[in-house]
Structure formats: structure tokens, C-alpha cells
Amino acid sequence: MEDITYYPLRFPPIYQYRLWGGRKLEHLLTEKLPDGPIGEAWLLSDRDEHASVVADGTLKGKTLLQLLRQDEKGIMGKFADRFDRFPLLLKFLDCNDVLSVQVHPSDEQKQYIPKGEHGKTEGWVVLETQDDSLIYAGLTVGTTPQSLKKSLDKHNVAEHLHSFKPKNGDSIFIKAGTIHTLKGVVVFEVQENSDITFRLSDWNRTDKKTGKPRPLQVEQALACIDYDQINIGPVEPSPSQPPVVLSSDYFTVWKHSEKEAFTVGGADEPRVLVCVSGNGQIESNENCQIKKGNVFLLPAQMGACQIIPNGLIEILEVGIPS
Template sequence: MNESILYPLFFTPIYQYRLWGGRRLTNLLTEPLPKGPVGEAWILSDRDDYASVVNAGIYKGYTLTQLFEQYPESIMGKLAGQFDRFPLLLKFLDAQEVLSVQVHPSDDQKEYIPKGDTGKTEAWFVIESGPKAKIYAGLTPGTTEQDLRKGLADHRVADYIHCFVPKPGDGVFIHSGTVHTLADVVVFEVQENSDTTYRLYDWDRTDAKTGKPRELQVDEALACIDFNLTDIDPVKPKDITTGKVIREEYFNNEHFIMWRMHTTDKFTVGAEDEPRILVCTEGNGELNFNGTKYPVKKGDVVLLPAEIGVINCIPQGKINLLEIAIPDTNK
């Protein structure tokens, strides 16, 4: 194909085994889960090892990587040339059990980032919370490296991490350098396109597949911690409602901007000359583009290429829809 004829692009989720996972992603996604604990569904990924595949239309079977390389201006618009690959990685997480206590490096900590990767700032939107739900985010004020090393020796690392009980609709911003973990929740995660994680502590458990503890990277994790990032609580969304369409801005940083719309009324999504990503967390509706209707249901992720511009979303009943933008790094 010499030129693109792009449209709203839907993708098949990529399931990932995780020892802390469960089966609750069946409540979100129609694609059957593999056997065993499923901790993650990568729903938009431009990674060498796991690239998302378009599941409908003339580009069915194409990967996001192929489309990004073949049609960079059509996909990215005014952002074309700013990134070597699609800059965000989107996931659903089912943390049936608690994840390891971990930290991600910042973009400027080059010595702790594998070649070709970046730092990792991320954010969570809570979809479901269980009876043992808990989010750990940020250290308790005054915690030092010596405190954490002692906590490791005493198996009491959690004593030095701020925690709270999350509820559906909470948004949590995890800047690179933040010590964090979560348990008994299903969340949507948006992050830099990076897979660099350093485990500080794993609750002294063993991996059922190997019968051995998972590897820790204590020195690297400690080196990447920003000890000023303490007491991280849910964000307070900024209300930018217009008319009957409730619209809230959850996150706005140098890597991503995210809004939530929840309404029964028609509203617009997308933007002129820049890509947008839509994630439906509740309800269903349809997108209208170029005379064609594209049904959207709970669990769907949709990439709106830049060349599409602004289009209408028409809910069928009430819909909860997340919209994600990529900031212009040239501004």
C-alpha cells in the first residue's frame, strides 16, 4: 500500500502470565484468557517482543510497529519525527496478589536503562477493587536508604511505604523514582514505552513455575529511588465538564495527558493533527468516522491516527471512556 487509508484502529490484547495475576480480566475483555494467573493484558504496545496487532479492517494483521514505521505522518501528525517508536504502552492489570515492591528509573538515569529503552513514568486508573485492595505509593517522609536496607533485612519494607485503600475511579500518578506496588485491584495503566523495572522486595515468596524466589535488584532499585517522593495519594481530577458531558482531566505531564468522559450524551474525541487513544472501561457506544460506525465496548482500546482529526462518539446508555494524548515535545 503506497498511501495510508487509516481509520480507528482496534487491537487484540496480549496476555502476560504473572504469578500475582488472576482471572478478573475476563470481566473486561472478550478475548479468552490463557490458563493460569494472568496479570497483564498489553492493549497497545510497540515493543520488539510484543507488538499489538490490528484486529479489523484493511490493516487487520498489521502490527502497530509496522504502521508506525510505514505511515509515521498519518499516525503521529505534528508529532512525527519526535519518537523512534510509539511512545506509550497501555495495559490492564489484574493484581490478584500483591506485586513486588519496585521502582523505575527516570529518563536521565541512562546507566540504569537498557539500550533502546527509556525511563518509566506511569499512572493507574482503578477499575475494580477487592476486599484486600491496597496501593503502596511513595515512601513515608524521612525514610532513608539505610532504613530500606534495614527493612529488607527485617522483612519489614512495607513499614516505610505510604499506602491507602483504593476505590474504583481513583487515579494514581507514579512518577519515575517512586517506590510502589498494588494488590487486589484491576487497573488501567498508561506509561512510557519502557519495560525497565527494578524489584526492591518480593514479599519472600516463590514463583510456582520455578519453585524459586524471583530475582531482586536491590542496589539498582535503591539507586533509582527519589527519596523526596512520599505519601502519594489519588489525584484530584480537574473538572472540565461542558454541558451534559462530564469530562475530567486526571493526568497532565510531559509524557501523557489523560481525561475521563462519563456520559449518556454524544461528545467528540480526537484532535486535529495529533494521535489520540481511547480506552472504554464501562458501557458501550460507537465512533462515527467517514460515514462508517465503529462499535466500542467495555475493554476496547482504539488508536485514532492523527489524520482522522475530531470525530463523534455516541454512547448507547452510559459510557466511561478514557482519552489519552501525547504531549508535543517541541513546545
């Protein structure tokens, strides 16, 4: 193991084409978007197919996985040896058009999870809305497997989906097994490190890029739906300071909205900072600027540090529960 002096590690986004995407991430991130509809920016990813790479400093060019293999204790602290990979995947989503009606398996539904993968519980923080914004989360009361199958046959699955009009700042928790989709919103998403999605319906549309409909996984989706997940709405933030806006067995998200100096990070554990508005400075052994769209990993070895805002700054801080 090398003797490494850690600093706040910045990771540039990894953009993803999605037929339901748009161009709104141009206003949130500074890195140029590729042509076409961009639906996702992967902000911190320890996945082989899309690996986050350090942007600056002495560790520039290292992937997140390389950092963990080089010095897991320095990055993960008290969580060293607990995970095979970094356990969370962070994204921005531009849901310009409606996503497919989908569901993710839980960790316990191993028959639907490839070897080495995990289930997928996730959460969203709404950053932008528009007039026709809509979030579908959970089923309507009384929905059964039989009634849901009938609605699929009639191409009217929406009649069994609970929906609400979101507003900026809403947080929504999507437990694995919860049927869901989004339309007309930009959100921050935190999830288990998994890329397993089962599409129940894709609104009978065609992908302009391929000229074909996207494949569905109806059998798997129906098997993984938790029919007790009904009428899911926004989460009430905790009264703590800073407030906890999302909490689960897999992740905790705090929201900082400050004009004065404040503390981020934790003793012997990694934290991730996602700046959604404003700018300022991270004061550490190597001071660095943080601005809208920036994503920084604070390695466990760093512990806590200070953010000095330049006016109002809003930061989502993501941690791993003990």
C-alpha cells in the same frame, strides 16, 4: 508512502502470565484468557517482544511499528519524527495478589537504562477494588537510604512504604523513582514505552511456575529511588469537561462518562480510546462499534470524531502532550 484512508484501529489484548495475577480480566475483556493467573493485558504496545496488531479492516495484521514505518505522519501527525517508537504502553492489570516492591528509573538515569530504552513514569486509574485492596505509593516521611536498607535486612520493608485504601475511579500518578506496589485491584495503566522494573523485595515468595523466587535488583532499585516521593495519594481530577484524570510530560488521560454524543480525538495528533464500561458507536469515515474492553487508536490523520453512546459509556482517552 502509501495513500491510506485511516479508520479507528482496534487492537486485541496481549495477555501476560504473572504470579500475582488472577482471572478478573475475563470480566473486562472479551478475548479468552489463557490458563493460569493472568496479571497483565497489554492493550497497545510498540515493543518487539509483544507487538500490538490491528484486528480489523484493510490494515488487519499490521503491527503498530509497521504502521509507523509505513506512514509516520498519518499516524503521529505533529509528533512525526519526534519518537523512534510509539511513546506509550497501555495495560490493564489484575493485581489479585500483591506485586513486588519496585521502582522504575527516570529518563535521566541512563546508567540503569539499556540502549534504546527509556525510563518509566506511569499512572493508574482504579477500575475494581475488593475488601483488602491496598496501594503502596511513595515512602513514609523520614525514610532514608540507611533506614530502608535496615528494613530490607529485617524483611520488613512495608514499614517504610506509604499506603492507602483505593476506591473505584481513583487516579494515581507514579513518577519515575517512586517506590510502589498494588494489591487487590484492577487498574488501567499508562506509561512510557518501557519495560524496566527493579524489584526491591518480593515478599519472600516463590513463583509456582518455576519453583524459584523471582530475581531481585536491590542495588539498582536503591540507586533509582527518589526519596522525596513520599505519601503519594490519588490525583484530584481537573474541573475541565471532560476531566483530566492523569497529566504528565509523557501522557494526558481524560475520562468521558456520557449518555449523549461527545467528541474524541484531536487535530493532527493520535489519541487512544479505552472503553471501560458500556458501548456505543464511533462515527468516522468507517463507523464502528466500541464496547467494554475495546482499545482503539485514532490516527492523527483522522482528527476529531464523535462517540454515540448506547446508554452510559465510560471511555479513557489518552493523548501525548505537545
